[in-house]
Amino acid sequence: MNHNPVYLALDLPRLDAAEALARKVAGHIGGIKLGLEFFCAHGHHGVLQMHKVGLPIFLDLKLHDIPNTVAAAMQSIHVLEPAIVTVHASGGRAMMEDAKAAAGENCKVVAVTVLTSLDEGDLSTMGIGESAHDHALRLADLAHSAGLDGIVCSGQEVGAVRRQWKDGYFVVPGLRPDDGKSKGDQKRTVTPREARDAGASVLVIGRPISRAEDPLAAARAIEGTL
Numbered sequence: 378m379n380h381n382p383v384y385l386a387l388d389l390p391r392l393d394a395a396e397a398l399a400r401k402v403a404g405h406i407g408g409i410k411l412g413l414e415f416f417c418a419h420g421h422h423g424v425l426q427m428h429k430v431g432l433p434i435f436l437d438l439k440l441h442d443i444p445n446t447v448a449a450a451m452q453s454i455h456v457l458e459p460a461i462v463t464v465h466a467s468g469g470r471a472m473m474e475d476a477k478a479a480a481g482e483n484c485k486v487v488a489v490t491v492l493t494s495l496d497e498g499d500l501s502t503m504g505i506g507e508s509a510h511d512h513a514l515r516l517a518d519l520a521h522s523a524g525l526d527g528i529v530c531s532g533q534e535v536g537a538v539r540r541q542w543k544d545g546y547f548v549v550p551g552l553r554p555d556d557g558k559s560k561g562d563q564k565r566t567v568t569p570r571e572a573r574d575a576g577a578s579v580l581v582i583g584r585p586i587s588r589a590e591d592p593l594a595a596a597r598a599i600e601g602t603l
């Protein structure tokens with residue numbers, strides 16, 4: 378892989394702090410991921426501000442609604458020129474098809490399969506009887522047939538998904554360089570290197586860099602393992 382696959386998740390409440398962190402580690406990451414925390418606090422203005430850092434922007438909005446609403450939301454973010462946008466695969470085939478049709482040019486649309494914060498116990502409380510692995514594969518298939526560019530899944534499933542969808546674009550969060558010693562709310566974790574070796578296209582990393590005592594050293598160390 379000749380470009381840096383790491384997208385830094387900027388889950389920080391303050392815009393100035395988020396921008397300062399992105400600028401500090403910019404030479405050691407490949408892009409910036411802005412999620413719900415950032416978008417709800419700073420909206421379009423915040424995204425346009427972060428574009429000034431000069432890295433591709435991944436807009437992680439996890440859209441999940443009726444097809445018409447999701448398509449309209451996709452259209453209203455064209456102006457932000459995101460490189461990647463997320464929707465939830467559990468929104469169904471028609472929602473994903475309409476989301477892709479409404480996406481801007483050069484924007485990859487990827488579907489979240491099973492959140493990395495869930496394990497089999499959580500799935501069973503939601504009425505899902507199959508394993509996280511099987512459910513992620515099922516939703517990956519659905520996203521593929523709906524014409525999406527790829528999916529979001531944990532590093533524990535990405536190898537199997539890659540075998541069934543050879544040219545897919547796969548985003549893997551839930552990464553812990555310390556091999557899960559500081560999981561926090563994440564349940565299905567692997568190391569960045571394991572995810573890359575298993576076939577991830579993008580590695581999403583937040584707190585292991587943003588909450589590190591020295592974020593620049595943390596970003597460099599992760600880069601060195603890839």
Ligand SMILES: O=C(O)c1cc(=O)[nH]c(=O)n1[C@@H]1O[C@H](COP(=O)(O)O)[C@@H](O)[C@H]1O
Nearest residue numbers: 386412437492493529550551581582583584
């Ligand atoms: O869509 C995502 O990016 C996502 C999907 C998922 O299943 N799990 C997951 O953690 N994420 C996001 O990836 C980031 C992970 O952050 P850290 O756990 O701090 O590295 C957060 O911004 C999450 O919103």
